[in-house]
Amino acid sequence: MxxxxxxxxxxxxxxxFEQGVRQLWQQTYQQPLPLAERRHFYLRDDMALQFHHQLDELYSSKGFFASLPxxxxxxxxxxxxxxxxxxxxxxxxxxxxxxxxxxxxxxxxxxxxxxxxxxxxxxxxxxxxxxxxxxxxxxxxxxxxxxxxxxxxxxxxxxxxxxxxxxxxxxxxxxxxxxxxx
Ligand SMILES: [Mg+2]
Missing domain, CATH: 3.40.50.1000 (HAD superfamily/HAD-like)
Known part of the structure; x- marks a missing residue:
């Protein structure tokens, strides 16, 4: 070519990105990412509204993007x-x-x-x-x-x-x- x-x-x-979110969520909130299945591009669209704020906190936290596997x-x-x-x-x-x-x-x-x-x-x-x-x-x-x-x-x-x-x-x-x- x-x-x-x-x-x-x-x-x-x-x-x-996905694995990074799962790892940091577990580390930060001491529980697995509350998610049944992955169907939408944006993770938040597969998560209940009550968790959106925690997800935003995680994305904007220092070190999140740098530590993605x-x-x-x-x-x-x-x-x-x-x-x-x-x-x-x-x-x-x-x-x-x-x-x-x-x-x-x-x-x-x-x-x-x-x-x-x-x-x-x-x-x-x-x-x-x-x-x-x-x-x-x-x-x-x-x-x-x-x-x-x-x-x-x-x-x-x-x-x-x-x-x-x-x-x-x-x-x-x-x-x-x-x-x-x-
Ligand atoms: Mg992409």
Missing amino acids: ASKLILLDQDGVLAD PMLDGIAAAKRLLEAGHDVRICTSPIQAYHYCVSEKFDWIGQHLGEEWLQRIILTKDKTWVRGDILIDDKPQISGSLIPQWQHWIYDQPYNRDQTKLKRVNWSQPETWSELLQ
């Missing part, structure tokens, strides 16, 4: 895509409570991918403004004010399985993305 501009989402694609095989995959000659960028949207989120997203990339990847970060609230050939993202529908130039490949997660129209990628299933290495 000719060299492509590949945009990788951070949370849910490189960083295991990496997704299985995600770091190696990002490096392989770069080695294959693609221009790989990390395209990520900070949460509204940006204070720790923004700096810790950078910390995370530096720690897990290396300092040289810091220059590959693109922070935006609207990914349709970013040029690219492919955007690999776990969000089922990505909207914004422009018509996207990239093709959305969905990163496989339990909460987006009803999205059947997009090409589905899972780092641990090489056949889902190995065409990018050829």
Whole structure:
């Protein structure tokens, strides 16, 4: 495949946001995340209203974003895509409570991918403004004010399985993305 501009989402694609929430919830509130099943993109939509405040507290707490565990095989995959000659960028949207989120997203990339990847970060609230050939993202529908130039490949997660129209990628299933290495 000719060299492509590949945009990788951070949370849910490189960083295991879900696992990070579960771990910190257990640690903070001494009980498992009160959640029956994962069906919606936003965790809060699968949780009772009474827990939303605690969830917000957790997202905006110091150290949350920096300590997210990496997704299985995600770091190696990002490096392989770069080695294959693609221009790989990390395209990520900070949460509204940006204070720790923004700096810790950078910390995370530096720690897990290396300092040289810091220059590959693109922070935006609207990914349709970013040029690219492919955007690999776990969000089922990505909207914004422009018509996207990239093709959305969905990163496989339990909460987006009803999205059947997009090409589905899972780092641990090489056949889902190995065409990018050829
Ligand atoms: Mg995401």
